[in-house]
Amino acid sequence: MTDDPPLNPALLPAGFVDVLPPAAEAEASGLETLMRVFATHGYDRVSPPLLEFEETMLTGSGAAVAEQTFRLMDPDTRRMMALRPDMTPQIARIAATRLAHEPRPLRLSYAGACVMMGGPARDTDRQILQAGIELIGPDTPVADAEIVALGAEALQVLGVPHVSFDLTMPPLTTALLATEGLTPTARSALLRALDRKDAAAVARHGGALAPVLTELLHAAGPAHRALDVLSRVSLPDAARVHSDRLAATVAAIEKRVPGIRLTVDPVEFRGWQYHTGVCVSVYALGRQEELGRGGRYRSNDDEPACGLTLRPDVILRVAPPRARRMRVFVPWGMDPRVGQALRAQGYATVAALGEIADPAAEAHRLGCAFVAVGGKLEPVQGAAQAG
Amino acid sequence: MTDDPPLNPALLPAGFVDVLPPAAEAEASGLETLMRVFATHGYDRVSPPLLEFEETMLTGSGAAVAEQTFRLMDPDTRRMMALRPDMTPQIARIAATRLAHEPRPLRLSYAGACVMMGGPARDTDRQILQAGIELIGPDTPVADAEIVALGAEALQVLGVPHVSFDLTMPPLTTALLATEGLTPTARSALLRALDRKDAAAVARHGGALAPVLTELLHAAGPAHRALDVLSRVSLPDAARVHSDRLAATVAAIEKRVPGIRLTVDPVEFRGWQYHTGVCVSVYALGRQEELGRGGRYRSNDDEPACGLTLRPDVILRVAPPRARRMRVFVPWGMDPRVGQALRAQGYATVAALGEIADPAAEAHRLGCAFVAVGGKLEPVQGAAQAG
Structure with a gap:
């Protein structure tokens, strides 16, 4: 990496990476596991394109990410296209156009890569993976709870330990300040x-709101303690509506997922630009990076919607590693049924492409744990024989 | 679709589409099936980014697609980046840089979306899906045969009927004309x-080559007939080398995949810009569109390589449809273990989000085939109960 950048063929733009073995397979497999959980709950997969006209992609819920978006010109129409920084606005568009006549609640899932410009910090990912769900139509605590419950189930299936769902209610702060x-x-x-x-x-800038805001600021933490504080402080009706909804949502989540780890920060609002109700960030205990985020918003045509976007790329850094396929070297001239049988048992076969004098040495060189000898597997010296 | 285009939120740029249910899940599942077949043969997945600096992406084997490539500026370095139109050059780059020290033969697989500018024809896909393999290091007929064999196995697993592998040898024509x-x-x-x-x-432009070229032109068809003609015509040594290699590759393929449908067109060369050996196009009988293509080339640092890129999006149009998950409506208040058991059996459960007066009617409205009643499934009138 000491060459002059223009000449170094390994150099990628900051924030873009090659995912190598075994991470690439783990990431793809983790993503499909998430999608399978969503599918078993009736969430139907849609797959919008990487590029759209910027006028359709960056309106509505997409406006919030407009400044993070790469644009390029469609040579066909001479109109600007945007490379998606987020898939949620695309799902909202699909729900409001091509699936406008499908019955509600409409449950959709999606997965794919997104690209954003990123800041000057060179350590930010600019290409990320998303896998998410949107529940379009109902505006109820039970609907909010389903989204959180599916996130919890999906992360549990991947074996991610100590997951915490951190709830916020951005409109509560807005309503409070408006009074x-x-x-x-x-x-x-x-x-x-x-x-x-x-x-x-x-305290300095809060005026008459200072006491309530200070109390709410300190209330952030485990959901029940925060809700307890919220229930005791004096709130104007416009804010109380949101506080009540938050409490009802916590109750609905706990009913659906007993034992879930929930926190509430009543006056957190940052990063929730287009959200109109309960929002959630997903963390693994002791890890800084979000595993996912979501919340309630108004979809295109002002239809109620809530969703959750998980980040398979981040999740795979905290999930336990999956067992890899054990590799078996198959010497030249072996009956093809031997390889077939091994693959059917879950092994990866690595076929010799010609006569090899020392199959065991070749197997070792190619990272195989075994050599197929007749119908048997011979362990390779020095290779790990467990996945 | 009668609105003025700038106002129609459903309008996508030509060549870009929303893939909707059930096609999106079928496509993703088909792609993962292809990747699983590749993995069982020891092909390790890599996942390069959507964007790279154009100087690294569009050199070597990437130069052939340079004019089809969208470019955009990296605001960080002010250098141009390319949105990949093809993943093969990326795999070649990875093999020559980050995996340069991995043992050969190096077997890699990859899958992802690619974007190309496309021509003025508005009916061309500009975003396509690729799923492929590269075998880097050996330059032998057996290596060429492995690539074709894996393509055949993958398509067979997906149930694609009547697949034909059409072989060409572009350097043969080049060598012939050079004499x-x-x-x-x-x-x-x-x-x-x-x-x-x-x-x-x-005949008019061929000069001394006219008789041989005319004969080869008519030889295109089933592999053995074409090879028979090739073996009889008089070829200069420089062309005979390629003809012999083609014959050896056909023999190696037929040995590995008995009964495979192979054709040979000895003087076909179009669309094989950077290939140096046997090339292959994959078709389903009676269908115009290629299911995939590949061949032998020189990777970065002049390393021998051969690969095959399948098109999951195209393949899914000819593969038999997969059975969809049957949907079961789960009324409000049902014991959660009922839903769990159904999902474990492969059903998709659609949960009521509140009390529903007529669960059967609601199930029908939501496209469910069954209603869960206690531990039993009640068929929904008018819904298909088979997947």
């Missing part, structure tokens, strides 16, 4: 203070 | 005539 006649300057100072969880600044 | 001192004008007139299979024009 005070804050100037735009004061409002943005207060939002910044909340965003930084800076209690002193919240 | 005559043709002017560039005469050479390109002759190539055009061969390309169009225009026997009269071949």
Whole structure:
């Protein structure tokens, strides 16, 4: 990697990577496992294209990511196309157009790569993998709970330990701040203070809201403690609606997934640009990076919707490694049925492409754990014989 | 679809489509089936990014598709990136850089979406799916045969009927034409005539080569007839080498896949820009569109390689439809173990999100074949109960 970049054929743009063996297969297999869980719950897969006209992709829920989006010109129509930074707006578009006449609730799933411009930090992924679900039509705590429950089940099937679902209710903060006649300057100072969880600044900029906001700021944590604080503080009706909905959603989630680890941060709002209800971030305990996120929003044509997008690429970093196929070297001239039988048993066969003087040495060189000898497997010295 | 295009949110750029249920799941599942066949033969999956610097992507074997490639600027380095139109050059790059020290033969597999500019014809796909293999290192008929054999096995597993592998040997024509001192004008007139299979024009422009070329032109068809003609015509040594290799490859393929349907077109060369040996196009009998293509080439650093790229999107149009999961409506309040048991049996459960007065009617509305009643399944009137 010391060559001048233009001459180094291994150089990729920052944020783009080659996924190599065995990670590439683990990632693909993990993604399909997530999709299988979604399919068993009646979520039908759709697959939108990588590129769309920017006017359709970057409107509605897509507007939030417009500035993160690569654009290129369609030579056919001379109109600009966008390379998708997120699939959710595409699913919303499909639900509102091609699937507008399908019965509701409409349950859709999707998976694919997304690309975003990224910031100047060179360590941010610019190509990510998404695998998600959208539940379009109902606007109820039970619908919110189904989304969270499917995320929990999918992560459990992959064996991800210590998963936590962190709930927020962005419109609650919005409603609370709207009750005070804050100037735009004061409002943005207060939002910044909340965003930084800076209690002193919240007290300074909060005016009459300072006591409630400070209490809610400190309430973030396990769901029941946070809901308890929320139930005790004095909230205007416009905010109480959201607080009640949050409590009902927590109850619906816990009913569907007993023992789920839920936290609530009542005044968190950052990163939830187009959301209108309960939002969720998924974490593995002790890990910084989100495994997924989702929440309630208004889909195209103002239809209620909620969804969850998991990140198979991130999840595979915290999930236990899968057993790889054991490799068996099959010497030249072996009856083809030997290889067939081995593959049917789950082995990967590596066929000799000609006579090999020392099959065991060749097997070792090619990373095989066994050599097929007649109908038997001979272990290769020094190779791991367990997956 | 009668709105003015800029206002119609359902409009996609020509050549890009939303894949809807059930096609999207069938496509993904078919792709993973192909990849599983490749994995059982020791082909390790790699996953290169959608974008690379154009100088790395569009050199070597990538140069052939340069003019079909969308480019965009990396705001980070101000250098141009290319949106991949083909994954093979990426695999060649990985083999020559990050996997340069892995033992040969190096067997790699890959799958993903590619995007190309396409021509003015509005009916061409501009986003396609690829799933392929590359066998890097050996340059032998047996290596060529393994690639074809794996393609045949993968298509057989998907149940694609009447598959034909059409072999060509592009360097044979090149070598043949090089023996005559043709002017560039005469050479390109002759190539055009061969390309169009225009026997009269071949006779007119072929000079001393006209008799041999005419005979080879008519030899295209079942492999043995074509090889028979090739063995009888008089060929210069430089062309005979390629003819012998083609015959040896046919023999190796037939040994590995008895009964395979092979054709040979000895003077076909079009569309094989960077190939140096036997090439193959895969068809289903009676269908125009290729299911895949591949062949022998020189990878980066001039390393011998051969590969095959299948097109899961095209294959799914000719493969028999897969049975879909049967959908079962699960009324509100049902013991969660009922749904679990149904999903474990392969059903998709569609959960009620609240009390429903008439579960059978709701099940019918949502496309379910059954309603779960206690531990039993009640068929829904008018729904298909077989997958």
